[in-house]
Amino acid sequence: MQPGERAVPADDEGSERRGLARLFPQTPPPGPFRRTFWxxxxxxxxxxxxxxxxxxxxxxxxxxxxxxxxxxxNPSLGMNAIVDPGRDLPLTFDWPTSPSWLYAVSQGLHVNIGLATIPFLLAKLWSVIPRLFAWPPASTPAQAIERTAVALLVSSAVFLFATGVANILYWYPFKFNFVVAHYWAAAVFVAALAVHLAVKTPVILRAYRTRGALAPLRADLASTEREPEDSDGLVAEKPADPTITRRGVLAFAGGGALLLLVANAGQSIGGPLRSLAFLAPRRQVADDGPNGFPVNKTFRGAGVPEQAVGAGTYRLMLRGDGGERELSRQDLLALTQRTQSLPIACVEGWSTTQSWSGVPLSELARLVGAEEADEVFVESLQPRGVLRESTLSRDQFRDERSLLALRVNGSDLSLDHGFPARVIVPALPGVHNTKWVAAMTFRSRA
Amino acid sequence: MTLLRRGYGTTPLHLVAHVAAFALAAYALLQIVDARRADNIVLWLVGAVILHDFVLLPLYSGLDRAARRVAAGRTTNFLRVPAGLSALLLLVYFPLILGRSERTYETLSGLSPSGYLGRWLLVTGLLFAGSAIVFVITGSRRASRSAPPAQGA
Structure with a gap:
């Protein structure tokens, strides 16, 4: 509170005070509850x-x-679901394999546009902060309900951005499951946003109609004045001199958005831009060699037993309606080999396109008479973790570009990239391209 | 109907829409709380609002107010913009800048997250330097347009 702001008379509603307003003292408490504070x-x-x-x-x-x-x-397949499928929203569908960059672009947008949205979220919350201290807090049941919805909206929004950022930066200060919490908080957010939009659209349209959609951006500092009095109490009662224009505020937030994009987006685009992304978590790679692209989880981090991947011991177990086969890496190299340039994209928003070589998954299905199977359950040598296994749909394993990759960029896969063999399927989220594949079970749903 | 409208404060449609939204939100919240390891989810949801509305916003408003006092007039934005942008980067990337995620990062990527603090400081320096250069250039243009020259460079 600034000097000389005490003893401000409350909004003089006189005998008009009705409903819930009667529950609160007429004079607002001091500080931010006073209109003159802002x-x-x-x-x-x-x-x-x-x-x-x-x-x-x-x-x-x-x-x-x-x-x-x-x-x-593909949460409806096998044990793919992390969010309980029995309670999930009916929003899933068969995820396609084309275009192959679908997931890289979609998830790159999710993370990078998410980051670029943060300054606008902060600016928007700044612009409405006097509403938090509105007095009386509600004068009708409608207002009370509306404010509850806004509380849900702000809470879920800040929660989503905070947990999303923490997750892409590998910082886990929370105990809950990130995927479950982030997903359901998004449902809360969408519900709260929908009613907020329904309530506020007329207010927004009125503001654009009366002030001009972009006209206030033309005002320079000297002609920056407060908006006409509004019913929401956003306009300052005792405005200070402006220190920045309205277009300046937008440029400030936009500049922040641009800076965050420069800091991060290179890890999604790859190539020389990767190292320019000065704060991106996946800006660096181990070396310039054929295996020099980001690793999601290292061989050691995944805890794969070393003896299991040795040339003498490694066996891929194939199971299907037409029988079982056990193949060594030599056996796999003797099968049809195909080379495909495919992107691999992480849920964390980074991606990289590499040239993979290996056996088409459809070929492996044929070996065990499972061309017509509905799905394939892929297991890793990785002993623990929810992502040690994944189930691919029929469209995914039958796509001719889908491989059990043995080599990348003309060299053997490195241990960190899944040696002896890993799955690579177009448009599939990175972690479902199982590394260190131990077994593939083609099966039909009854 | 009018009675309801007067008692409630607006059209009953408002109530219907909100009840629908609350129902979906409540269902979603129950799914989080029911899930395994839901320990501190409620704390986080409430904390998110408190942290923004009662810590972050007052903090940067206070700093901005202080900055306006130190650098009044034309200088304000030349201080505010680079400081704000640098603070935004810190707000988003502090787990990497301050080395909060080193162990998980190493286990997952096989590399150690190095140089984040240095690069953030470097970019902060560049932002302030850029701001200073623009300040001097625009200041001298003003000065050449009108005497007496602007002060405070």
Whole structure:
């Protein structure tokens, strides 16, 4: 509170005080509950509308790609689901294999647009902060309900951004399962956002109609004035002198968005841009060799027993309706080999395109008479962890580009990239391209 | 109907829409709380709001107010913008910048996350330097347009 702001008379509603308003003292408590506490001349329905509109564009991309990523894991197959499939929302579908860059682009957008949206979320929340301290807190049941929805919206939004960022940076200060919490918080967010939009669209349209959608951006500092009085209490009662224009606020947030993109997006695009992404978690690679691209989980980190991958001991177990086969790596190298350039993309938003060589998965299916199987259950030598196994759909294992890769860029796979053999399927989330494959079971659903 | 409208505060459709949204949100929240290892989820959801509205926002507003006092007038934004952008990078990337995720990072990638603090400081330096250069250039343009020259460079 600034000097000379005490003893401010409360909004004079006189005898008009009705409903819930009667529950609260007429005079607001001191500090932020007083309208005069908030002095920025920029706040008002128009500024909040333009920030909200930009933010909406961002969250629509992020939410859509988020739910797409959920579908990309094919949770209806085998034990793929991390979110309890019995309680899941009916939003999943058979994830396609084309275009092969589908997951790389979709998840790259999820993470990078997500990051770029953060400054607009912060600016939008700044623009409406006086509403948090509105007095009386609610004067009708409608307002009370609306504010509960806004609380859910802000809570889920901040939660989603915080947990999403923590996850891409490998920082786990929380005990809950990230996937489950992030997914369901997104459902809370979408529900709360939908009603918020329904309530606020008329307010936004009115702000654009009365002030002009972009007209306030033309004002320079000298002509930056507060917006006309509004019913939401966003406009400062005693505005300070402006220190920045409204277009300056947008440029500031936009500059932050751009900076975050430069800091991160290179790890999604790859190539020389990767090392330019100065704060991206996956900006560096071990070496320049054929296996010099980012590793999601190292051989040691995954705890794969060393003797299991030795030339004498490694066997791939194939099972299908037409029998079983056990193949050594030599046997696999003697089968049809195909080379495919395919991207591999992590849920964390980074990706890389490499040239993989190995046996087509359809060929392996044929070996055990399972061309017509519905799915294939792939198990890794990795002893523990939810992602030691995955189930691929029929479309996925029958796609001619899907391989059990043995080599990459003309060299044997490194241990960290899944030697002796790994799955690579177009448009499949990275972790479902199982490394250190021990067994593949083709099966038909009854 | 009018009675309901007056008692409730707006059209009953408002109530219907909110009840629908709350039902979906409650279902979703139950799924999180029911899941294994749900220990501190509620704390996190509530904490998210508290941390933003009662810690982060007052903190940067306070810093901004202080900055406006130190660097009044034309100088304000030349301080505010690089400081704000640098703080944004820190806010997002602090687990890497401050080495909070080193162990998990190494287990997963096989590399150690090096140089993040240095690169953040470097970019911070560049942001401030860029701001200073723009300040001087625009300041001298102003000065050449109108005497007496602007102060504070």
């Amino acid at each position: 002095s920025s001349p920029l706040r008002g329905p128009w500024l909040t509308s333009i920030l909200g509109t930009i933010l909406l564009g961002g969250v629509v991309v992020v939410a859509t790609t988020g739910f797409l990523s959920h579908a990309a894991y």
